[in-house]
Amino acid sequence: MGADSAENIEPGDTAEVTGANSMADDHGDTPTTARDDSTPGSFSPTVTAPTVVTGEQFASLAADRAASRESVMNQSRGPLLGGISAVVVTVFLGSILTQAIVGEAQFRLPFVTAVLTAVLITPMLVFVARMAQNRAIHSGTVELANQRNLAQEARRRELESSLARGLDMAGSEEEVLVVVERAFDALVPERPVELLLADSSRAHLERKLGAGPDGGAHCPVSTPEECVATRHARTSVFSDSEALDACPKLVDRTDSACSAICVPVSVMGRAVGVVHAIGPKGEPRGTAIENLQTIANQAGTRLGMIRLMSETTVQATTDPLTGFLNRRSLENRVRTLTRAGTGFTLVMADLDRFKLLNDRHGHSTGDRALRQFCEALRTCVRPEDLLGRYGGEEFVVVLPSCAPHTAAAVMDRVREELARRVERGDVPVFTASFGVASDDEEPFEDIVQRADDALLSAKRAGRDRVLVYGEHETPMGTVAALPASDRTRSADAG
Numbered sequence: 001m002g003a004d005s006a007e008n009i010e011p012g013d014t015a016e017v018t019g020a021n022s023m024a025d026d027h028g029d030t031p032t033t034a035r036d037d038s039t040p041g042s043f044s045p046t047v048t049a050p051t052v053v054t055g056e057q058f059a060s061l062a063a064d065r066a067a068s069r070e071s072v073m074n075q076s077r078g079p080l081l082g083g084i085s086a087v088v089v090t091v092f093l094g095s096i097l098t099q100a101i102v103g104e105a106q107f108r109l110p111f112v113t114a115v116l117t118a119v120l121i122t123p124m125l126v127f128v129a130r131m132a133q134n135r136a137i138h139s140g141t142v143e144l145a146n147q148r149n150l151a152q153e154a155r156r157r158e159l160e161s162s163l164a165r166g167l168d169m170a171g172s173e174e175e176v177l178v179v180v181e182r183a184f185d186a187l188v189p190e191r192p193v194e195l196l197l198a199d200s201s202r203a204h205l206e207r208k209l210g211a212g213p214d215g216g217a218h219c220p221v222s223t224p225e226e227c228v229a230t231r232h233a234r235t236s237v238f239s240d241s242e243a244l245d246a247c248p249k250l251v252d253r254t255d256s257a258c259s260a261i262c263v264p265v266s267v268m269g270r271a272v273g274v275v276h277a278i279g280p281k282g283e284p285r286g287t288a289i290e291n292l293q294t295i296a297n298q299a300g301t302r303l304g305m306i307r308l309m310s311e312t313t314v315q316a317t318t319d320p321l322t323g324f325l326n327r328r329s330l331e332n333r334v335r336t337l338t339r340a341g342t343g344f345t346l347v348m349a350d351l352d353r354f355k356l357l358n359d360r361h362g363h364s365t366g367d368r369a370l371r372q373f374c375e376a377l378r379t380c381v382r383p384e385d386l387l388g389r390y391g392g393e394e395f396v397v398v399l400p401s402c403a404p405h406t407a408a409a410v411m412d413r414v415r416e417e418l419a420r421r422v423e424r425g426d427v428p429v430f431t432a433s434f435g436v437a438s439d440d441e442e443p444f445e446d447i448v449q450r451a452d453d454a455l456l457s458a459k460r461a462g463r464d465r466v467l468v469y470g471e472h473e474t475p476m477g478t479v480a481a482l483p484a485s486d487r488t489r490s491a492d493a494g
Helices: 055-102 108-168 173-187 228-232 286-317 327-339 354-361 363-380 404-422 444-460
Strands: 193-198 205-211 236-238 258-267 270-280 344-351 386-391 394-400 432-438 466-468
Touching (some): 108 286, 173 193, 173 205, 173 286, 193 286, 205 270, 228 236, 228 258, 228 270, 327 386, 327 444, 344 363, 344 404, 363 386, 363 394, 363 404, 432 444
Parallel strands (some): 432 466
Antiparallel strands (some): 193 205, 193 270, 236 258, 258 270, 344 432
């Protein structure tokens, strides 16, 4: 670009922008190399792609050039006048000195000579000075552009670092959303913006938060496939909602035409959401696009990490078939209750004749029976109750702050719920027995032992019943709890 060409560039013009004059191209356009298909393996010379000068770039270029011109003119005005004066004075003194040497001292001749010399040499000096000024203005414009680019890059890096630190301290998806909302308010306060994320099925997009004027952009998209940005996994920018190539979801969204920026949010390489912002008609500012991309990228990375850690934790602490706590996790949770001084009642549950069901109908039917029982159990207990698979067809239920007889009543409801589910015919008919014991501030192993004793008594009393340790009232009469030394089960006692 010539030194003066920037003065004649208008917004929307195309120009060859190279080096620092690219003014931090907002769209990342780079020189392209065209392939010559006429000769296999040959390439045509590198061609610099024309860059469209946007309104923001034009304003930045004009401001840089004006600042550079003012600086150069202020610095060169004095030297130019001084140079002309020096030439004139030098010629005048030279003429006087020459005449003094030859002995013909006359004032008029040196004066005329000096004036003529000034008249002749001044245009040349002005021309040379003008060329130097133009070069200095161009260099100054480039330098200011570089400084602005460096400042923008420093701000961008500081933004990324600040946002990364905030997201790194977020330990849950809810805390990530709080950080993202604050980032929206700080970086794009002038635009209605929102974050949409897919639900657990990844079939629907849900609006997680909105910020800016009017409480967000309110995009009507409902699935990831309906969104252009998530479908193509790349940022989509629309300058005019009334244009032929505008997103269909932008049509008639506002009273007048608008622009939009849609940035996909990727979690572990898969687009599962979108950051959507709208604004006035016209090309969105490059800084707004970059800021939204930074927020979307870092939020997606942190969400992916949190979800991965959550999945890993779930896999390490739960039984994969039933979703109940595994034995170690259940014992750890009970220790937490004990340290907090919270009393509890423990229930040991066992599916009746489960081995026979497995042998007759197969393990897949047995797995379905286990899941049916677990669903019945979940339906009847409280959210704070602990459910664990203790091994095979044995389960442990810990009910904090619950009396033994209340726990027994809850287990009776589980029996009734299980009977209703089995009647549907999804699995063969089966029942379950329950043994109940209170903690009495004794070691956890002893409580489990007493609940297991009560469970064995329930089995011996006819199965499909709930017995409380030490108070085993049944339709068949009182059944005493068996001591641990006599706990032997026959092959069909299951």
